[in-house]
Amino acid sequence: MIWYALLVAAVAAERVAELFVARRNERWSMSRGAVVAGQGHYPAMVALHTALLFGCLIEAGLADRPFVPALGWPMLAVVVAAQGLRWWCISTLGPRWNTRVIVVPGMPLVTGGPYRWLGHPNYVAVVAEGLALPLVHTAWVTAVAFTVLNAALLAVRVRCENEALAGAIGPRAVPAGAPGSAAGLDAAS
Numbered sequence: 001m002i003w004y005a006l007l008v009a010a011v012a013a014e015r016v017a018e019l020f021v022a023r024r025n026e027r028w029s030m031s032r033g034a035v036v037a038g039q040g041h042y043p044a045m046v047a048l049h050t051a052l053l054f055g056c057l058i059e060a061g062l063a064d065r066p067f068v069p070a071l072g073w074p075m076l077a078v079v080v081a082a083q084g085l086r087w088w089c090i091s092t093l094g095p096r097w098n099t100r101v102i103v104v105p106g107m108p109l110v111t112g113g114p115y116r117w118l119g120h121p122n123y124v125a126v127v128a129e130g131l132a133l134p135l136v137h138t139a140w141v142t143a144v145a146f147t148v149l150n151a152a153l154l155a156v157r158v159r160c161e162n163e164a165l166a167g168a169i170g171p172r173a174v175p176a177g178a179p180g181s182a183a184g185l186d187a188a189s
């Protein structure tokens with residue numbers, strides 16, 4: 001269980017690193033006339049992602065969930081892959097990436113990196129991590145609860161991002177759900 005606690009702590013440290021990147025990027029965006037949207041759902045998103053980390057540890061510890069190698073090792077691989085995809089998104093978007101919905105009007109869509117194939121690749125990473133991280137140590141209740149609540153939150157978040165992007169680039173916006181539809185907006189958490 002100690003190694004699992006270290007894994008969850010490493011994911012938490014990664015999230016803190018994201019917040020530092022997001023704050024720097026927010027300053028960059030605001031200095032270019034950025035518009036912030038969707039602030040109402042942000043506290044719920046932070047709470048849900050924080051609860052995921054605590055839920056992993058609490059369920060694995062209190063419910064004495066075992067490490068099942070046939071499940072745990074593949075889920076660990078998914079967690080690592082999700083981190084890789086997340087940082088690919090962050091590096092592709094550069095200073096336009098943020099945990100909040102922040103759009104600099106007039107900037108073109110980002111269509112490189114993972115945005116070449118997916119409209120919201122960062123959320124693919126979030127969904128994969130939210131399911132896999134608890135299942136590394138068979139914390140299935142946390143995995144199911146996070147997945148269901150995150151699906152509801154992402155429905156709001158993706159709509160918010162698509163609307164913000166459409167407002168920032170005008171009528172030439174890519175339709176919601178299309179590859180590149182929210183390029184430049186995907187947030188980490």
